[in-house]
Amino acid sequence: MGPQGQNPELIEFYASAAPGTEEAVRDELSELGFRSVRLNRGGVPFFGDWPEGWRACLQCRTAQRIMAVLGRFPAAGPEALYEAVRAVDWTCCLSPRHTLAVSAFVQSSAITHSGFAALRVKDAIVDQLRDRCGQRPDVARDEPDVRVFLYLNQDRATLYLDLSGEALFRRGYRLGAGEAPLKETLAAAILRLSGWDREQGLVDPMCGSGTFPIEAALWAGNVAPGLFRERFGFERWASFDATAAATLASLRGELRASAHGQHPGITAMDIDEAVLEVARRNARQAGLRLRFRQAAIRDLRPDGGPPRLLVVNPPYGERLEADPRLYQEMGTALSRLSGWRLAVLAGSPLIERAMPLRPSRRHALRNGDLPCELLLYDLA
Numbered sequence: 001m002g003p004q005g006q007n008p009e010l011i012e013f014y015a016s017a018a019p020g021t022e023e024a025v026r027d028e029l030s031e032l033g034f035r036s037v038r039l040n041r042g043g044v045p046f047f048g049d050w051p052e053g054w055r056a057c058l059q060c061r062t063a064q065r066i067m068a069v070l071g072r073f074p075a076a077g078p079e080a081l082y083e084a085v086r087a088v089d090w091t092c093c094l095s096p097r098h099t100l101a102v103s104a105f106v107q108s109s110a111i112t113h114s115g116f117a118a119l120r121v122k123d124a125i126v127d128q129l130r131d132r133c134g135q136r137p138d139v140a141r142d143e144p145d146v147r148v149f150l151y152l153n154q155d156r157a158t159l160y161l162d163l164s165g166e167a168l169f170r171r172g173y174r175l176g177a178g179e180a181p182l183k184e185t186l187a188a189a190i191l192r193l194s195g196w197d198r199e200q201g202l203v204d205p206m207c208g209s210g211t212f213p214i215e216a217a218l219w220a221g222n223v224a225p226g227l228f229r230e231r232f233g234f235e236r237w238a239s240f241d242a243t244a245a246a247t248l249a250s251l252r253g254e255l256r257a258s259a260h261g262q263h264p265g266i267t268a269m270d271i272d273e274a275v276l277e278v279a280r281r282n283a284r285q286a287g288l289r290l291r292f293r294q295a296a297i298r299d300l301r302p303d304g305g306p307p308r309l310l311v312v313n314p315p316y317g318e319r320l321e322a323d324p325r326l327y328q329e330m331g332t333a334l335s336r337l338s339g340w341r342l343a344v345l346a347g348s349p350l351i352e353r354a355m356p357l358r359p360s361r362r363h364a365l366r367n368g369d370l371p372c373e374l375l376l377y378d379l380a
Ligand SMILES: C[S@@+](CC[C@H](N)C(=O)[O-])C[C@H]1O[C@@H](n2cnc3c(N)ncnc32)[C@H](O)[C@@H]1O
Pocket: 178, 179, 180, 181, 182, 183, 205, 206, 207, 208, 209, 210, 211, 212, 269, 270, 271, 272, 275, 295, 296, 297, 298, 313, 314, 315, 316, 320, 326
């Protein structure tokens, strides 16, 4: 399981990334000191021991999930898949008292149906447990103790064990949301892709429930996002005993001690006082003091202070209508911010058309199901 030439005891982990955020996840994991971090389409492999996987769950802001690779094998048909899965030792995470969920992604393989592939994996796991323990674990679609994911491509299978439990965007500080909140993991990736140095001030003039300002302040203050979570998936595994719990508690303690909580001026604005109140409550829950101001974007003016980063997620798409007049007002207001960097998450081509100049960089992303672009501008 270890990378070639390294300690074979090391576990291969995989940090899954929303489309277009892979580089942000790779850079973050490298900065956090994880080993053999690589870039793949869809995610970022890295290596470590189990506590390093737990640390990734606690510290990583940008990944959707952290998973461990349990095995890779050929699976030219249902029987080969079943036998290979049954050969893995599942008592590391499961007992008959635990619940299990299996999902699968299948492509260009003899097995063509992902639901069927998941069923064969589940059968192999529960049959092994019944043989070894006399009883089998139950399947639970919602909140299982153990989540297994199969990736089957060209008859080659990779089996993943999910450490995260609930997806990592569920930080634990969000008390409420506006109409179309960004996932916290996507917001954190966008802040990285924008090139923010964490020293310059930051303004979000359409903050909604406050996702960008809160994620920015937590990052600048070195507050690990997982500290708000009560529990991760790995804490429910059969192997997670008192020694493991003590190791995790000391890891949490170290991360708490290294959080300094300092951040540059961060201003969160929105036209809607009700959603601003939601943002205030979310920020308080995250232990943050930010500046909040109710204002329409057309009234945004430079205040004479040093240039800052403006990051904005204007309304567009399914839940919020694209509004060309609003985009024109936004383009006019943003063109006044000489020397600022702008990071605009654009889900409609009308947004780019309303901007006063051409972007210096762009990143293709997806906000849930919606394709969108992050447009970066450096104003002279
Ligand atoms: C897509 S939502 C932002 C969601 C936010 N990023 C979050 O994670 O919750 C767009 C926000 O723009 C605000 N908005 C709409 N028109 C505005 C205007 N003219 N000036 C300022 N804010 C406006 C809406 O109230 C809404 O909260």
